[in-house]
Amino acid sequence: MGNFFSYIVQGTAITVAVTLVALPFGLILGLLMALVHTYGGKILNRGAAAYSLLLRGVPPIVLLFILYFILSGRFINLSPFWAGSFSLGIVSSAYQMEILRGALLSVGGGQMTAARAIGMSRVQSIRYIVLPQALRLAIPPWSNEVSIVLKDSSLVYALGVPEILRRAQQLSATTQDPFLAYGTAALIYFVLVFATNRALDYLSERTKLPTHP
Amino acid sequence: MKRILVVVTLLVAASLVLSACGGGAAANHLEAIKEAGVIKVGTSADYPPFESVDESGNKVGFDIDLMTEIAKRLDVKLEWVDMPFDSLIAAVQEGKIDASISAFNYNEDRDKMIDFSEAYYTSEDAFTVADGFTGTIVNPEDVAAYKVGVQTGTTQDGWLTDTLVADGTLPEENLFRYDRVDQAMLDLQNGRIEVMMSDYIPAQALAKQLGGLEIVYHGVLSSGPMNIVIPDGDAELQQAIDEIIKQLQAEGFIDGLAVKYFAE
Numbered sequence: 001m002g003n004f005f006s007y008i009v010q011g012t013a014i015t016v017a018v019t020l021v022a023l024p025f026g027l028i029l030g031l032l033m034a035l036v037h038t039y040g041g042k043i044l045n046r047g048a049a050a051y052s053l054l055l056r057g058v059p060p061i062v063l064l065f066i067l068y069f070i071l072s073g074r075f076i077n078l079s080p081f082w083a084g085s086f087s088l089g090i091v092s093s094a095y096q097m098e099i100l101r102g103a104l105l106s107v108g109g110g111q112m113t114a115a116r117a118i119g120m121s122r123v124q125s126i127r128y129i130v131l132p133q134a135l136r137l138a139i140p141p142w143s144n145e146v147s148i149v150l151k152d153s154s155l156v157y158a159l160g161v162p163e164i165l166r167r168a169q170q171l172s173a174t175t176q177d178p179f180l181a182y183g184t185a186a187l188i189y190f191v192l193v194f195a196t197n198r199a200l201d202y203l204s205e206r207t208k209l210p211t212h213p
Numbered sequence: 214m215k216r217i218l219v220v221v222t223l224l225v226a227a228s229l230v231l232s233a234c235g236g237g238a239a240a241n242h243l244e245a246i247k248e249a250g251v252i253k254v255g256t257s258a259d260y261p262p263f264e265s266v267d268e269s270g271n272k273v274g275f276d277i278d279l280m281t282e283i284a285k286r287l288d289v290k291l292e293w294v295d296m297p298f299d300s301l302i303a304a305v306q307e308g309k310i311d312a313s314i315s316a317f318n319y320n321e322d323r324d325k326m327i328d329f330s331e332a333y334y335t336s337e338d339a340f341t342v343a344d345g346f347t348g349t350i351v352n353p354e355d356v357a358a359y360k361v362g363v364q365t366g367t368t369q370d371g372w373l374t375d376t377l378v379a380d381g382t383l384p385e386e387n388l389f390r391y392d393r394v395d396q397a398m399l400d401l402q403n404g405r406i407e408v409m410m411s412d413y414i415p416a417q418a419l420a421k422q423l424g425g426l427e428i429v430y431h432g433v434l435s436s437g438p439m440n441i442v443i444p445d446g447d448a449e450l451q452q453a454i455d456e457i458i459k460q461l462q463a464e465g466f467i468d469g470l471a472v473k474y475f476a477e
Contacts, residue, residue: 010270
């Protein structure tokens with residue numbers, strides 16, 4: 001029984017790895033799209049809006065199957081782990097884009113005007129004035145997205161990546177004890193989400209600017 | 214936008230590097246497998262005793278042992294790919310895995326999308342009674358008149374529950390569910406139950422081993438022939454696997470596996 005427990009716990013490393021690929025990938029993509037949506041011209045703005053609308057309208061598992069079963073092998077060759085992680089990252093990028101867009105907009109427009117008035121270029125103003133404030137403001141809503149990606153990472157089991165949920169399924173079948181197997185899985189997810197949220201709360205508190213309540 | 218293009222290009226390039234690219238152009242799928250020296254076989258390791266994981270996470274079971282022997286005779290290494298059952302056929306169709314063994318029953322709809330090997334095992338069901346049993350069992354439905362034993366969660370359990378218990382002929386309190394077939398057979402000997410329904414091959418083995426037991430009926434009731442799933446139109450791989458299955462059946466290897474996995 002002790003071994004069984006450790007078999008599920010080993011899945012935690014895979015769950016964390018999937019999250020560590022999907023989340024930063026989604027953050028970079030989401031940040032780019034948020035900047036394009038906020039500061040890009042009319043056409044780019046529309047494109048970014050369409051990107052967000054489309055991806056938020058598709059269930060993650062559908063995108064996962066499309067990327068792995070349909071696209072992968074024909075155009076690019078992805079292992080289940082990478083196909084799953086990238087799909088989750090792409091879906092997450094749309095949500096992260098909306099979070100970051102909200103944060104960018106909440107930094108008053110006057111600051112941009114002031115930065116330009118003292119001779120900063122547009123890019124400089126974004127880089128040194130708007131973005132540092134916006135990223136701080138984005139932490140609390142972003143921590144919500146972190147827990148969603150962490151829990152959605154269980155979807156990669158459909159491609160055969162042996163993360164926590166898949167291992168719990170196997171143990172439930174072998175031991176005929178679903179309560180123990182799924183209970184263990186639930187507990188691990190809870191601990192992971194709880195720990196990351198507390199860490200982000202701390203980060204948010206530490207990086208808070210005196211000008212923001 | 215230029216930056217996005219650069220990022221996307223980099224990501225695509227990275228993913229190409231990260232993933233293993235397929236080998237050169239082999240004459241057919243079987244040749245490609247032999248050239249690579251490895252066959253990727255999908256299974257859904259949550260269906261004991263056919264396929265499951267043991268305490269250390271190793272794959273064990275009837276199908277696992279069988280495929281290991283088939284790979285050995287194909288002279289290639291075996292790489293297991295564990296997936297949920299629902300994903301297996303799509304994975305074979307899309308070439309993600311070379312074949313799949315997961316207690317698949319032949320099915321016409323599935324046959325349109327993929328091909329099946331020869332049946333490697335036909336799980337027949339048997340009714341076993343103790344010596345001195347005075348009743349008569351001609352048709353399978355006749356067991357409803359007696360106290361019936363079965364292993365919990367097996368296809369036989371499903372058959373008894375869905376047919377005899379569901380239509381009311383077998384009262385629920387006359388159906389005795391056991392964790393293990395051998396325990397049930399001992400209760401049969403002792404007269405606590407009158408009929409035991411189980412897989413045919415293990416029933417034969419246990420009847421011989423325990424003594425005082427007799428199989429009064431056998432036939433395909435609760436499941437059917439099991440086949441390995443291979444890609445559609447893959448004649449060479451199909452032929453190679455079929456030949457090995459025939460050899461293994463002739464050598465008694467498969468019957469041995471049935472005794473090993475279904476008798477306890």
